[in-house]
Amino acid sequence: MIQKADSVTTPPAIRVCCDMPGFIADWRRCDHLSNFLAEALNLIKADPFAFANMLSTVINEVLETIFYHNAGRGSLTLALSEEDAVTVLRAEFAVDDSDRSLYERIVTTLAAHDPVALYEQLLFQVSSVDTRDICLYEIAADYGARLTLENGSQPGLICLVVRISLNNCLKTEAENN
Amino acid sequence: MSAHPHITFDEQRQELILAGTWLPRDSAATFTARNIMNSAASSVRGMLYINCKRLLRINSPAFSALLDMLCWIEENRSDLHVKIIVSSAIPWAEKRFRVVIQMLGKNFSVEQYDKQFYPGQAAVEDASFIPVLQTQAKIIWEQERHILPRHGLTPQMKVADICCGIGSFAMQVARHFAPKTVVGVDHAQPALAYARHLAHEFCLSSLEFIYGDATNLLLADNRFDFVACRLALQIFDKPENILRELVRICRPGGRVYLINETYSRCFGYPSAEAIAWTYQEASGLYGALSMDLEFGPKMRCYMTEAGLKNIQVEPLMLTSCNTNGADFADVIRSWEAYAINQLAKNAGKDEAYCQRLREGFAAHVRSVTHEKGFGGWPIWAASGCKPG
Numbered sequence: 001m002i003q004k005a006d007s008v009t010t011p012p013a014i015r016v017c018c019d020m021p022g023f024i025a026d027w028r029r030c031d032h033l034s035n036f037l038a039e040a041l042n043l044i045k046a047d048p049f050a051f052a053n054m055l056s057t058v059i060n061e062v063l064e065t066i067f068y069h070n071a072g073r074g075s076l077t078l079a080l081s082e083e084d085a086v087t088v089l090r091a092e093f094a095v096d097d098s099d100r101s102l103y104e105r106i107v108t109t110l111a112a113h114d115p116v117a118l119y120e121q122l123l124f125q126v127s128s129v130d131t132r133d134i135c136l137y138e139i140a141a142d143y144g145a146r147l148t149l150e151n152g153s154q155p156g157l158i159c160l161v162v163r164i165s166l167n168n169c170l171k172t173e174a175e176n177n
Numbered sequence: 178m179s180a181h182p183h184i185t186f187d188e189q190r191q192e193l194i195l196a197g198t199w200l201p202r203d204s205a206a207t208f209t210a211r212n213i214m215n216s217a218a219s220s221v222r223g224m225l226y227i228n229c230k231r232l233l234r235i236n237s238p239a240f241s242a243l244l245d246m247l248c249w250i251e252e253n254r255s256d257l258h259v260k261i262i263v264s265s266a267i268p269w270a271e272k273r274f275r276v277v278i279q280m281l282g283k284n285f286s287v288e289q290y291d292k293q294f295y296p297g298q299a300a301v302e303d304a305s306f307i308p309v310l311q312t313q314a315k316i317i318w319e320q321e322r323h324i325l326p327r328h329g330l331t332p333q334m335k336v337a338d339i340c341c342g343i344g345s346f347a348m349q350v351a352r353h354f355a356p357k358t359v360v361g362v363d364h365a366q367p368a369l370a371y372a373r374h375l376a377h378e379f380c381l382s383s384l385e386f387i388y389g390d391a392t393n394l395l396l397a398d399n400r401f402d403f404v405a406c407r408l409a410l411q412i413f414d415k416p417e418n419i420l421r422e423l424v425r426i427c428r429p430g431g432r433v434y435l436i437n438e439t440y441s442r443c444f445g446y447p448s449a450e451a452i453a454w455t456y457q458e459a460s461g462l463y464g465a466l467s468m469d470l471e472f473g474p475k476m477r478c479y480m481t482e483a484g485l486k487n488i489q490v491e492p493l494m495l496t497s498c499n500t501n502g503a504d505f506a507d508v509i510r511s512w513e514a515y516a517i518n519q520l521a522k523n524a525g526k527d528e529a530y531c532q533r534l535r536e537g538f539a540a541h542v543r544s545v546t547h548e549k550g551f552g553g554w555p556i557w558a559a560s561g562c563k564p565g
C-alpha cells in the first residue's frame with residue numbers, strides 16, 4: 001500500500017522536526033504542536049480562527065495516533081503545505097513492524113470502503129475498539145481527509161500523508177447541499 | 178462529585194455544559210467527566226441539553242466518553258430526548274456530532290443554535306444591509322474620532338470591535354490610533370467578507386475579522402484594553418447578554434465603549450412633522466423585529482447593571498452643520514431604501530403607507546442639503562471602566 005513519493009512535491013509552508021522521545025514524553029505536545037502548526041498556516045487565511053480551529057482538530061488526531069504508535073526512537077518531522085486548495089500534512093517517523101502494519105491496514109481499509117460507514121461501524125462496536133485507533137477513521141469520515149502512506153526519506157521511516165480540503169469543511173450545511 | 182475543567186451540569190436547566198479544549202490522554206482520564214455525565218443522564222426528565230457552544234476542541238477519548246453516555250441513554254432512557262447544541266463558529270462540531278446522531282434514534286438531535294437566534298437576524302445579516310453600514314460609517318467617524326480619546330482609546334491598545342459589521346470602525350482605529358491589534362467579530366458572513374476584502378486591499382495588517390456570536394465569544398477573558406460595540410446592542414433582543422461578554426473580554430481597568438441611537442428622534446426643518454412621523458414609524462418597523470432603535474439613553478442603566486464603573490455618556494449628534502450634507506443625504510436614502518424594500522414590505526404595509534414614509538425621508542434629505550435647512554441624527558456614546 002505504500003506509494004512512491006510524489007515526484008514533484010510542493011515545498012512545505014511549515015516544517016517542524018522534533019525528537020520522538022521528547023515528543024512522547026508529554027501528552028500535551030500533541031495539542032501544542034497542532035495548535036502551533038494550524039495557527040502558523042492560517043495567519044494568511046480569511047477567517048484565521050475558523051481555519052485554525054478546524055485544522056488543529058485534524059492535526060491533533062493525527063498526532064495522538066502517532067503518540068501511541070511509534071518506535072519511540074528517531075525523530076518526528078511534520079511538514080504542512082498547501083497544494084491547490086488542499087492542505088497537506090506529511091508526518092515522517094520511525095515505526096516497528098506491528099505499527100507499520102497498523103498504519104497500512106488503516107490506509108488500505110479506508111481506501112477500499114466508505115469512510116463514514118467504516119467509522120460508524122467502529123464507533124458503535126462498543127469497547128472492542130481502542131479509541132486510540134479510531135482517530136484516523138474519524139478524520140476521514142467527518143472531515144473528508146484522505147490518507148496515504150509514502151516511503152520515508154530513509155529505511156525504517158514511514159510518511160503518513162493527510163490531505164484535507166478545509167474550504168469544504170468550512171462551508172455551511174446549506175452551501176454543501 | 179468532583180469538579181471538571183470542561184464539564185459542568187446545570188441541574189435547573191437540565192443542561193450539560195461542555196467548554197474549552199478537552200483532550201484527555203485516554204479513556205481513564207475521562208473518569209470524572211463520565212461520572213458527571215452519567216449522573217446527569219440518570220437524573221434528568223424529559224429533555225437533556227448538551228451545550229457545546231464553547232467547546233473549542235475535543236479528541237477521540239473525550240468524544241468516546243460522550244458517545245458512551247448517549248448510547249447508555251438510548252438503551253436505558255427511551256423516555257429522554259437529547260439535544261446537542263453547537264455553534265456555527267466552531268466548524269468541526271456539527272460535522273462530528275451529525276454522523277453519530279444519525280445512528281442514534283429519533284430522540285437525539287443536533288442544533289446549530291445560531292442559525293436563527295435573534296428576531297432581526299435575517300434582515301441584518303442580509304447583504305442588502307451593507308450599503309446602509311457603508312454610508313453611515315463615513316459620517317459617524319468624522320464626529321466620533323474626536324470623542325474616542327475621552328472614552329479611553331489611546332495608541333498601542335488591544336482593541337476589540339464586537340458586532341463590527343463591515344469593519345469600518347476597526348479599520349479607522351487601525352489607521353488613526355496605532356493599536357497593537359484590532360479584532361472584529363460579527364455573525365454576518367457577507368459583512369465579514371466585505372471587511373476582510375477591504376482590510377486586505379488597504380494593507381491593514383493588524384486587523385483580524387472573526388465569525389462568531391457576540392453572546393458567546395470565543396475570545397479569552399481580560400484580553401482587550403478597549404472593547405467597542407457600536408449600533409448593535411440596539412438590534413439584538415437580549416442586549417445584556419452581549420454586554421456581559423464585552424465586560425468579560427475587557428481587562429480590569431480597560432473600557433467598554435458603546436454607541437446607540439434614538440432613531441425616532443431624527444429631526445429636521447422644514448417639514449418637521451412629516452420627518453417626525455416617518456422616523457417614529459420606521460423605529461416601529463424595526464421594533465417589530467425586536468430591535469430597539471431607542472436604546473441610546475438606556476445604556477447607562479445596562480452598563481451599571483453589568484458592573485461597569487465611571488460611566489460616561491455623551492451625545493454624538495450628527496447635524497447638517499457638522500456633517501457633509503451630500504453624505505448625510507446618502508445615509509438617509511440608504512435608510513429609506515432599507516425601510517421601504519425590506520421592513521415595510523415584510524410588515525405587509527400598503528403603498529399609501531410607503532409613500533408617506535418616503536415623503537418624510539425626502540423631507541429629511543431636503544433639511545440636510547438645503548442651505549437654510551437643518552437636520553440631524555441623534556446617537557449616544559457611552560463608556561465604562563471594568564473594575565480591577
Ligand SMILES: C[S@@+](CC[C@H](N)C(=O)[O-])C[C@H]1O[C@@H](n2cnc3c(N)ncnc32)[C@H](O)[C@@H]1O
Nearest residue numbers: 340341342363364365390391392407408409413
Ligand atoms: C447595525 S450593525 C452595526 C455594525 C457596525 N458596528 C457599525 O457600526 O457599522 C449591527 C451588527 O451587529 C451584528 N450582530 C448583531 N447581533 C450579533 C450577535 N449576537 N453576534 C454577532 N454579531 C451580531 C450584525 O450582524 C450587524 O452586522
